[in-house]
Amino acid sequence: MxxxxxxxxxxxxxxxxxxxxxxxxxxxxxxxxxxxxxxxxxxxxxxxxxxxxxxxxxxxxxxxxxxxxxxxxxxxxxxxxxxxxxxxxxxxxxxxxxxxxxxxxxxxxxxxxxxxxxxxxxxxxxxxxxxxxxxxxxxxxxxxxxxxxxxxxxxxxxxxxxxxxxxxxxxxxxxxxxxxxxxxxxxxxxxxxxxxxxxxxxxxxxxxxxxxxxxxxxxxxxxxxxxxxxxxxxxxxxxxxxxxxxxxRGANIIAEVAGGGMAADAYHLTGTHPEGEGAFLGMNEALEDAGITANDIDHINLHATSTPIGDQSELIAVERVFGTEPNLKLSATKSMTGHLLGAAGAIEAIASIKAIEDGTVPPTINTKEVDEDWDKKFDLTLGKAQAHDIRYAMSNTFGFGGHIATAIFKRFE
The missing domain is CATH 3.40.47.10 (Thiolase/Chalcone synthase)
Structure with missing residues (x-):
């Protein structure tokens, strides 16, 4: 293809x-x-x-x-x-x-x-x-x-x-x-x-x-x-x-789309599956589509809307897919932009691509006391942006009705 x-x-x-x-x-x-x-x-x-x-x-x-x-x-x-x-x-x-x-x-x-x-x-x-x-x-x-x-x-x-x-x-x-x-x-x-x-x-x-x-x-x-x-x-x-x-046409190529995965929670009208079942499937589908493994991902822009169940279930799914990969940096940019609903995936894809281009992971702001000690398992990029060499970035988005969509972007080579 x-x-x-x-x-x-x-x-x-x-x-x-x-x-x-x-x-x-x-x-x-x-x-x-x-x-x-x-x-x-x-x-x-x-x-x-x-x-x-x-x-x-x-x-x-x-x-x-x-x-x-x-x-x-x-x-x-x-x-x-x-x-x-x-x-x-x-x-x-x-x-x-x-x-x-x-x-x-x-x-x-x-x-x-x-x-x-x-x-x-x-x-x-x-x-x-x-x-x-x-x-x-x-x-x-x-x-x-x-x-x-x-x-x-x-x-x-x-x-x-x-x-x-x-x-x-x-x-x-x-x-x-x-x-x-x-x-x-x-x-x-x-x-x-x-x-x-x-x-x-x-x-x-x-x-x-x-x-x-x-x-x-x-x-x-x-x-x-x-x-x-x-x-x-x-x-x-x-x-x-x-x-x-x-x-x-002599275009300036910014990055490459590596793969995408879609799935469904098949669980609840508005809530996410407590074990992140759909997110787990969607991320794995995206990795398979890109022809890479979990270890290749350097950064994830999380869906992370700041809802009690949603944030928890996404990190459970991330742990299921990635373990506690030390090089993986996560961030939740909705802490800054709010949730743009149907436009969220678009502006977060842009954030992921800019992170690759700039070698910078944007921060997760406003988070003072992390629930369930997730910060001991993952680098959530709390409070301040971090320089990071990013070859592959993943962007997660989930929607009411159990819709799951994950895209992977790659540094252009």
Missing amino acids: KRVVITGMGALTPIGNNLNDYWANLKAGVSGAGEITRFDTSKFKTHFACELKNFNLEDHIPRSESRKYDRFTSYALVAVEEAVQHAKIDFETLNRNKIGVIWGSGNGGIETFTEEMIDYVKREENPKFNPFFIPKIIADIASGVISMRYGLRGINFTCISACATGTTAIIDAFNYIRWGKANMIITGGSEAPITAAGLGGFTASRALSTNNEQATTASRPFDKTRDGFVMGEGAGALILEEYEHARA
Whole structure:
């Protein structure tokens, strides 16, 4: 099968509105959490999230265009444009019939859906919907809009696997390219869930932290006092390209996709298997797909959302796969970005690739007292980034419904 490389990336996150700022703030251990500014949270148990900072959409997309999109689609366009520029792509010189888009979003246009339903109820005498209602809410619209923006006529679809979505999209793109079905695919994920419906729904499912007094440090993976995840928003985009195609156009190759694994917990609607059964299978599948062993992995970007059961079950699975490998460095970047749900796998793939490129493992912040003495078994990269020679990096993402997706990235050689 064909080799697949990464030639461009773009990031729009709560700790950086572009790739360079995102990576710099990851290394510096910056928290993106704070009071929600977009709507009144007084009726909710949780009052904070990881919102974008100092971001003006009209600096990127004219209002006349963006009004047709939900926020998640606009976020996708911003991140993709950075990735296209980063990859130095001139689509006019390429076969756009062989360039596709595989994008992910877990919630789609939840903000539009919420606002339109509220508005509909208020219009007692003349209830009606915005003509853009359906195109704004459907989760596949971002991939369609991206293809229209650049005139790309290749493979085009959206995958949804809850919080594993971003990684699932990357693995799908990887597979289609190595099977020879595309020369290049724009992939990743976007999410705009910080809405009354998003906050209320995740609070009702007891998934969110309610530590309002310590919002900036509430995302604390593995800590004995962790009480749930912190919701985040944004997008991550990657340009995946067939190796010979990248070489032929003189692209700068950043890293290589080595393998991917997907599995299922088959256990619970929202909870992970207590023994990490799906995570264990997914990581082993990814290792087998990459043709390497557990000893080859130098770094894992963990799913680690800061939920009591989820963090525990993931580390149990890691121990089952890796033992207590002394050279393996783990980190939980959601401690900084919060949980971007369907976009989490995309921005964490970018973090993994930058870790390889930069020889630096970003830290796990906010964790003061590690539960179950996991820090005696693993290097969790607590508090401060660490220099580390990384040839292979693994990125884990898990989602409601028991979805498991693990991707492995490799230093380009």
